[in-house]
Amino acid sequence: MLKLGSLAHSQLDIPEIQRRGLVILASESKDFRLLAHLLRTLQHAGDPLLALRLLALYVEHYWTVAAPQNAAHKQRFATQVLKRFETGVESFAETARTAQRDSLLAELAKLAQRWQEQNIPALAQAVDDLSSQYRRAFRGAAPVPPAAGPSTPPAPVSATPSAPVSPSAPAATTAPPVDIDSHDDKAWRDTLLKVAAILCERQPDSPQGYRLRRHALWQAITSVPQAESDGRTPLAAVPADMTADYQARLNNADLALWQQVEKSLLLAPYWLDGHYLSAQAAQRLGYTSAAEAIRDEVVRFLARLPQLATLLFNDRTPFISEQTKQWLAASPGSQTAPMVRTSEDTEAVRQCFSEQGLEATLRYLETLPEGDPRDRFHRQYLGAQLLEEAGMAQLAQQQYRMLFKAGLRMTLAEWEPSLLEQLENKLTAEQ
Numbered sequence: 459m460l461k462l463g464s465l466a467h468s469q470l471d472i473p474e475i476q477r478r479g480l481v482i483l484a485s486e487s488k489d490f491r492l493l494a495h496l497l498r499t500l501q502h503a504g505d506p507l508l509a510l511r512l513l514a515l516y517v518e519h520y521w522t523v524a525a526p527q528n529a530a531h532k533q534r535f536a537t538q539v540l541k542r543f544e545t546g547v548e549s550f551a552e553t554a555r556t557a558q559r560d561s562l563l564a565e566l567a568k569l570a571q572r573w574q575e576q577n578i579p580a581l582a583q584a585v586d587d588l589s590s591q592y593r594r595a596f597r598g599a600a601p602v603p604p605a606a607g608p609s610t611p612p613a614p615v616s617a618t619p620s621a622p623v624s625p626s627a628p629a630a631t632t633a634p635p636v637d638i639d640s641h642d643d644k645a646w647r648d649t650l651l652k653v654a655a656i657l658c659e660r661q662p663d664s665p666q667g668y669r670l671r672r673h674a675l676w677q678a679i680t681s682v683p684q685a686e687s688d689g690r691t692p693l694a695a696v697p698a699d700m701t702a703d704y705q706a707r708l709n710n711a712d713l714a715l716w717q718q719v720e721k722s723l724l725l726a727p728y729w730l731d732g733h734y735l736s737a738q739a740a741q742r743l744g745y746t747s748a749a750e751a752i753r754d755e756v757v758r759f760l761a762r763l764p765q766l767a768t769l770l771f772n773d774r775t776p777f778i779s780e781q782t783k784q785w786l787a788a789s790p791g792s793q794t795a796p797m798v799r800t801s802e803d804t805e806a807v808r809q810c811f812s813e814q815g816l817e818a819t820l821r822y823l824e825t826l827p828e829g830d831p832r833d834r835f836h837r838q839y840l841g842a843q844l845l846e847e848a849g850m851a852q853l854a855q856q857q858y859r860m861l862f863k864a865g866l867r868m869t870l871a872e873w874e875p876s877l878l879e880q881l882e883n884k885l886t887a888e889q
Contacts, residue, residue, distance in 0.1 A: 475499060488524035490516075490532055494539050501542045506550055507558055510565040513539065517572045533581060540584050544591060551595035559596055560718060563589060563700075567725040574694050579772060582694045590699050597703075643678050650674035651724065658720070662713060662743075665751030668736075671720070672755040675727050682765045683728065687847060688812035695771035696722065696729045704735050711742040728766065730756060734782040757786055765843065768808075807840060816848040832874045835861065 479496040493516050500509035516524075526532050554562070570585040651674045657667030683691040700722070707715050716739040723732045733756045740749040760766055769777045778786075811819040823841055842857035871878050 488516075488520045490521075490524055490526065490535055494535055497539055498542060501546060504546055504549060504553075506543055506546050507554075507562045507565065509543070510562060510569065514565050514569040514572060517569060517576075521572070521576060533578065536581055537584060540581075540588055543588055547591050547595045548599075551592070551599040554601065556601040556714075559592075559601060560721070562592060564721060564725065566592070567722065570694060571725055574692070577692060579692060579694065586694060586697050589697055593697075593699055593703065647674050647678065650677075662716075663745045663748060665748045668720075668740075668748050669751050669755055671724075672733075672752070672759070675724060676759050679727065679763070682763050682769060685769055685847065687815070688770070689768050689808070689847075690770045690772060690774060693728060693771050695773050695775040696726050696732065701731070701735075708735070708738055708742065711739040713743065715739055716743065728769075728771075728777055730760075730766070730778045731782045734779075734785050737785070753786065760786070765846075768843065804840060807844075811844055811847075816844060816850075819844055830874060830876055831868070831872055835865070835868075835873075 476496060476499055479492060479499075483492060483496070493513070497509045497513060500506070500512070521532075526535075550562070551559075566585055566589040570582045570589070573579075573585065574582040650670060654667045654671035654674060657664065657670065659667075661667065683693055685691045704715065704719055704722075716736065719732060719736045719739060723729060723736065726732065733752050737749040737752040740746075740752065766777050767783070771777070807819060807823060810822050820841060823837055826837065838857065839861055842854045842861065845857060846854035
């Protein structure tokens with residue numbers, strides 16, 4: 459390996475080195491240092507996509523159990539591996555096709571998510587930084603067009619989410635076969651996502667595929683991520699430059715952009731703003747029913763886990779932006795609008811909770827103007843949420859139960875009497 463990239467590089471049999479490295483990894487050792495050597499041969503050969511795929515799979519399956527056991531040493535080696543990708547960014551941008559670019563960014567997002575799940579935010583951030591470098595390079599270099607010739611037969615329509623769909627591409631006459639695998643949650647999720655991908659590709663105007671995709675994405679999520687008292691979680695936000703790129707392209711949205719957004723959503727289940735982006739793309743393409751279905755599924759998800767509306771990523775970016783909250787609140791029959799709207803009072807309460815703790819916050823809540831029954835109900839609900847976030851789960855559950863029973867008994871006149879007074883005044887004025 460010392461000869462790699464040196465004057466003696468030509469003496470090396472790289473394919474044989476790679477073969478032997480794979481054999482050792484498969485049968486003798488999963489040592490990360492061995493993988494680093496194998497990745498170096500791929501990086502030097504200008505194949506960062508394959509190297510990232512291999513690295514992401516390794517981190518998913520072996521990172522926590524493989525040598526070296528010293529976590530600091532292993533993270534240092536990983537940082538070195540990531541730094542080596544930087545030297546090939548420009549050359550890959552100049553020679554890669556659009557599909558290869560999309561695949562590489564997807565692998566980077568997957569890798570960042572894996573390290574984030576294992577509570578290694580420094581490596582996750584390093585991957586996000588590398589992804590930003592690739593994106594900047596892609597913006598500065600046009601993608602290489604796919605090779606085509608008169609003798610080349612038309613490529614079959616792919617059923618995978620990574621394949622871009624052309625608006626003019628005809629629908630396939632038969633659906634590709636899908637193996638039904640339900641032996642565990644992950645296998646079942648993958649099966650559902652494959653079916654959803656086929657539905658979305660063959661019928662982009664139909665809402666079924668987008669509903670199924672979100673069901674697969676969220677079905678196994680039964681609780682909110684662990685958070686600090688201020689709502690901050692250890693999860694990394696989606697790279698800001700990627701979001702900005704998607705938003706900049708919305709005015710000229712096409713199916714390729716829509717697919718890229720949908721693919722990004724699969725790698726970040728709590729990136730709820732991304733669903734608003736997807737719905738906007740669908741709306742601009744004229745697929746109104748699909749856009750409404752996307753919003754409806756997000757509303758259902760938040761109805762099941764309303765606390766998500768109060769959480770933040772580790773850089774304090776909210777899970778749901780104000781624009782997304784307004785979009786959700788406009789949903790016909792939305793049951794989560796009260797959960798996602800904010801006010802100056804709520805923000806002040808949150809700030810007090812973050813800075814002074816639970817006891818001071820509960821005292822502050824008592825000092826607020828009484829307001830109508832609706833305001834009091836929301837304030838009590840916020841107080842119960844703070845109890846839960848402070849670790850008093852049993853007491854919070856009692857509050858939730860009390861509020862639920864009270865809500866069932868409450869009439870509109872009791873909920874918001876000022877609204878009925880306004881209606882009565884309107885009727886009186888007409889007489």
